[in-house]
Amino acid sequence: MASNYLNIIEPIIKKYDGKKEAIISILQDVQTQLRWLPGDVLALISKKLKIPLSSLYSIATFYKSFYLKPRGENLVTVCLGTACHVRGASLILDELERKLKIKSGETTQDHKITLECVNCVGACALGPIVIVNDDYYGQMTKVKVDKLVDHLLGKKE
Amino acid sequence: MKKIKIKINGQEIITEKGKTVLEAAQQVGIYIPTLCYYSSLKPHGGCRLCLVQIKEMKGFPVACATPVEEGMEIITDSEEIKSLRKEILKLLLTEHPSACLICAERKSCQAYQKCIRKTGITTGCRFCPRDGQCQLQKVVEEIGLDEIELPSNYRFFPIEEEDPFFGRDYNLCVLCERCVRVCHDIRGAGVLSVYFRGSEVRVGTPLGLSHLETNCQFCGACVDVCPTGALYEKQSQWLGVPQKSEESICVLCGLGCAMDYKVKEEKLVNSIPSAKGFNEGQACVKGRFLIPYIVNNRKRIVEAYLKIDGKHKPVNLNEALDYVAQKLSQKRGQNFCLILSPYLSNEDLYIGQKFARKVMRSNSIDTISSLFYHPFQLIEGKREENIFHKDYEFFIVLGLSPLEMSPVLSIFLRKKMKEGKKVAVVSPINSFFSDEADIFVPIKPGQENEFLSSILGYSDFSQFKKETREIRDLINSKGRTLLIYGNEIFQNKFDKLTDLPKEIDLLPVTLGGNTYGAFLLGCHPEIYPGFLDLEEGVKKFSYLWNSELPSLPGQGIFKVAKNSEKIGALYLCGEFPELHPPRAEFIIYQGIIHTPISAIADVILPATTFIETEGTYINLDGIIQKGISVTKPKGEAKPDWWIFSEIAKRMGEEGFDYQSPSDIFKEIKEAGLLSFLKIGNLNSKTKKTKFASIESIPTSAQSSSPIDENSFRLVFRPFHWSYRDFFLVDEIRELRRIIKPDNIYLNPNDAAKLGLSNGSQVNVLTQNGVIQRKTIINDNIPEGFVYSFPDLPLLLSASLSSPIEFILNVQIKRG
Structure with a gap:
């Protein structure tokens, strides 16, 4: 496992000339490939760049966009903004949590789906809205949610 | 330093340029409350308690991070500032159990503080060491707080008691970041940091690791700077407030750091590095934590x-x-x-x-x-001033691992590096200290002496030509150079040290306190x-x-x-x-x-x-x-x-x-x-030393014979974990969790070749016997070499004369 990570990390560090200052870009690039930042990866980067692991962990926990837990192949985002909320977004979220057997912010056991909430995506007219990866699904209902989840889970690689 | 005139609370003060407002106020005894300020650390400006008013400056600048300027007019105690400080302190205390700080009965309660359960677990500092060192108590006292109308926000962090020597209750943490700063900036270990953000901010180790799993040196520097009871020494935790404090030295290694020994009822409570000594308030695990274990040991011979x-x-x-x-x-x-x-x-x-x-x-x-x-090896040298105060421009560390042998020396070198001085580390083992050095030369064990003579120009070392040249150039261009050398050099032949160029001074680092x-x-x-x-x-x-x-x-x-x-x-x-x-x-x-x-x-x-x-x-x-x-x-x-x-x-x-x-x-x-x-006394800044110099040095066994295919070179590290007849590792259980004499360290490639994993039992076969060890895989170890702590009986039987040889040819077999 560690050597796999090394194959990913080394070209990225090289891309930034091994500069310590590029740490955020490096972490972002690594995350693009792995979808999250495993502890082993942070330890390897710390060794390569000679930055204390504690400093890396500090950066990774400070920014919301870095994930220290495994992320699924598909990101399902539920909007809980005011407009979506009054149109029953919380019911949509409940349904998703029940169907996927995970809580918001978690990932399914098979690493297929990660469920998240946001506070407005600026598409209030479509509320309640669910976003799967880059696709927007507007005016969601429980029935639509069930279909969507079945579709996502049934999707073969 | 340029003298300048400023005014604090109407009082005219002459101070020096470069000082902060806080330092100028302290100099004349004006109290400004602080929590995150610590004299040996860089200003942080995190707790905001030291804010003051300065004429012609907007808002309320923090005294600890504002440099004084000519003609500055500073007010430290207006009603406005006082009420601001009070509010800040209240907010700060919502996350710190405050029952013992603001209770109306706290004065009369002092005498009965023995009880640890006087207040509820969530509102009282159950694990607070109550050793009289709480700066928060002093600050609350000075600012004068009787009531906090804000709801308490107890963080419910589990108490971390698992690691040796010190425990942590981050529920008492006020996020001053002193421990983080001392760990990064002074010790260079970088174990502690601040994680998450906003209301979730917390201090600790990365990835929730225990301190044993990080490269923590257990120096206790974080415990000493903590203004609350969040970080506490375990062994003295329930001993209460010491009655007296005496400054003396620690003799557990040859540096002799100045320590404050805390004593209660004629019993040693603990030893805290003194800020007045050359060690500037820093020590190592031995001086900071082990002395009471030695002195108060139940196996002491008392009759x-x-x-x-x-x-x-x-x-x-x-x-x-x-x-x-x-x-x-x-x-x-x-x-x-x-x-x-x-x-x-x-x-x-x-x-x-x-x-x-x-x-x-x-x-x-x-x-x-x-x-x-050999005694003659030690009368080498020609230092004339105390190395801790002399201005060397270049330091060469050779044949020793300062982090391991003498952490305080490595702090001294880090400080010099920050001042822009150059440091070269010549060592087979990479560490976070050698990472920081300007030049790192990863020679093979046993080549120390050869490398030394090549730097001095007596011979040519085929490898590391570039590094050798760099070091030589630095000696020539920088002048005043200090060569710090240790056991690996002593165990090799060296007979040319007396002909050193005049710009090089020597500091031999030996085992033993005297x-x-x-x-x-x-x-x-x-x-x-x-x-x-x-x-x-x-x-x-x-x-x-x-x-x-x-x-x-x-x-x-x-x-x-x-x-x-x-x-x-x-x-x-x-x-x-x-x-x-x-x-x-x-x-x-x-x-x-x-x-x-x-x-x-x-x-x-x-x-x-x-x-x-x-x-x-x-x-x-x-x-x-x-x-x-x-x-x-x-x-x-x-x-x-x-x-x-x-x-x-x-x-x-x-x-x-x-x-x-x-x-x-x-x-x-x-x-x-x-x-x-x-x-000298502990605080002496100057001295004159003249070491005798002698021409021929008796040589110990040579140790650079070639390695054949299947054998390894076993390098015994200098073992300094003793005091007289007291073997620290044998007697102190907590120390055995950090120092493992039974381990053998080897390179991952060698481990793969032998089919060994971490923790495998192996038999190390030498000509004179077999020793059992447990493997630890470490990629800082050079290939073909294994490292272990010495087995003196084995070394004695393997050697024909003294000083004994510390590198042996061995074979490693799975146990």
């Missing part, structure tokens, strides 16, 4: 014992001394052998060898240091005090001591350890490598702790530790430092010099009438033994 019918019976000390005197008067001659410790004070060592030579007529005096060094003192004062079978050879020594000292003295070489520790059967009387007052149990006709054991060797002694005499008696020690830097008596000796324990003198007196000898160590020191000084050393 004298005689072996009667094969069993040790406690007896009156006088009786034991009479018995020893009577026995020893029949054992005069070279067959009397005295083993001293390189951790003893100059006075103890001097009287010990005087006793052996004058009373017992024997030159068989030695210390364990002879196994590692190794230099032991050799200087003649604790060696072939050397009289003052590094005199036998002939000169007899001439000088037979006159001084008014007695006939032995002129033949005595038996050294190497010989005695290999074969002690023919010894008439073996007087053990220090570490003895146990190849076989000593089998002399008569064995005296004078020490601080019961050990397997003390169990076979005929007489056991109780000795004091360094904090129970006065004495002087010569540190690595060549300064004579004085240690004072901090607590009373345990039980009947007596200083070693006193015991030697008493036995001598009982044997009818004259010249042992000493009242105190200062009488002995006077005698040492009058004998001219210290003429080239400067007597």
Whole structure:
């Protein structure tokens, strides 16, 4: 496992000339490939760049966009903004949590789906809205949610 | 420094440019509350308690991070500031259990603070050490807070008690980041940091690792800077507020850091590095945490014992001394052998060898240091000023790992690096310290000496040509260079060090707290005090001591350890490598702790530790430092010099009438033994030292023979985890969790070749026996080499002469 990570990390560090200052870009690039930042990866980067692991962990926990837990192949985002909320977004979220057997912010056991909430995506007219990866699904209902989840889970690689 | 004039609260103050407003106020005794400020750390401006008003500056700048300027008018105590501070403190305290801080009954409660459950668990500091060190208490007192109307926000962090030596209750943390800053900026370890953000911010180790899993050195610096009870020392946690604090030195290594010893009811509570010493408030795990374990150990020898019918019976000390005197008067001659410790004070060592030579007529005096060094190796050098204060431009670290041998030295070097000085580390092992160095040369073990002579231009080293050139250029361009060298150099041949270019000064880093003192004062079978050879020594000292003295070489520790059967009387007052149990006709054991060797002694005499008696020690830097008596000796324990003198007196000898160590020191000084050393106190900033210089250095076994396919070179690391007869790792369970003498460290590639994983049991086969070890895979270890802590019996049997060889050819087989 560690050597796999090394194959990913080394070209990225090289891309930034091994500069310590590029740490955020490096972490972002690594995350693009792995979808999250495993502890082993942070330890390897710390060794390569000679930055204390504690400093890396500090950066990774400070920014919301870095994930220290495994992320699924598909990101399902539920909007809980005011407009979506009054149109029953919380019911949509409940349904998703029940169907996927995970809580918001978690990932399914098979690493297929990660469920998240946001506070407005600026598409209030479509509320309640669910976003799967880059696709927007507007005016969601429980029935639509069930279909969507079945579709996502049934999707073969 | 340019003097400037400022005004604080209307008072005119003359201060220096470059100081902060806070420092200027403190200088004249104006109180400004602070939490995150710590004198040796960079200003942080995190707690906002020190905010002040400055004329013509917007808002409320923080005093700790605002530099003073000419004509500044500062107000520190207006009503507006006071109420602001109060609000800030309230917010700060919503996350800190505050029952003990704001309770109306807190004054009358002080006397009963023994109880730990007076307040609810969630609102009281259940794990607070209550050692009188809480800065938060002082701040609340000064700012004056009786009520917090904000709801309490207890964080419910679990208490972290699993790691050795110190525990952590981050529920008490006020996020001042002092521990984070000391860990990163001063120690360079970078174990602690601040994680998450907003209301979730917390301090701790990365990824929730325990401190044992990080590269924590357990130096305790974070505990010492913590203004609350969030980080606390476990061992002194429930001992309460110490009654007195005495400054003295720590002798657990040759640096001799200044420490504040906290004492309660004549019992040592703990030892905290003193900010006044050259160590500037820093220490290592030994000085910070281990001293109470040594002094208060339940296995301490507190009375004298005689072996009667094969069993040790406690007896009156006088009786034991009479018995020893009577026995020893029949054992005069070279067959009397005295083993001293390189951790003893100059006075103890001097009287010990005087006793052996004058009373017992024997030159068989030695210390364990002879196994590692030849005395002539140590009179090398030509330093003239204290290295901690002299302006060296370039430092070369060779043949030692400062992080391991002497963490305080590595802090000193880090500081120099920050000041822009250059540091070169030449070591087979990479560490976070060598990572920071300007030049890192990963030579192979055993090549240290070769590399040294190539830097000095005596020979050419085929590898690392670029690095060698860089180092040479730096010596030439920078001038004043300090070469810090350690055990790996001593174990190699070196005979050219006296021809050093004049810009290079030397700092040998040796094991033992007073190794230099032991050799200087003649604790060696072939050397009289003052590094005199036998002939000169007899001439000088037979006159001084008014007695006939032995002129033949005595038996050294190497010989005695290999074969002690023919010894008439073996007087053990220090570490003895146990190849076989000593089998002399008569064995005296004078020490601080019961050990397997003390169990076979005929007489056991109780000795004091360094904090129970006065004495002087010569540190690595060549300064004579004085240690004072901090607590009373345990039980009947007596200083070693006193015991030697008493036995001598009982044997009818004259010249042992000493009242105190200062009488002995006077005698040492009058004998001219210290003429080239400067007597310093802990705070001395200057000194003049002149080391003698000698041409030829005896060589120990060469250690760079080639490696064949299947064998490895086993490198034994210097083992400094002892104090006299007290083996720290054996006796202190907590320390055994950090230092594992049973481990063997090897490179991942070698481990793969042998099919070994972390924690495999292996047999290490040498020509002289097998040792069992547990593998630890570490990619800092060079390929083809394995590292371990020394097995002295094995090394003794493998070596033909002393100093012994520390690199062996071995084979490794799965156990």
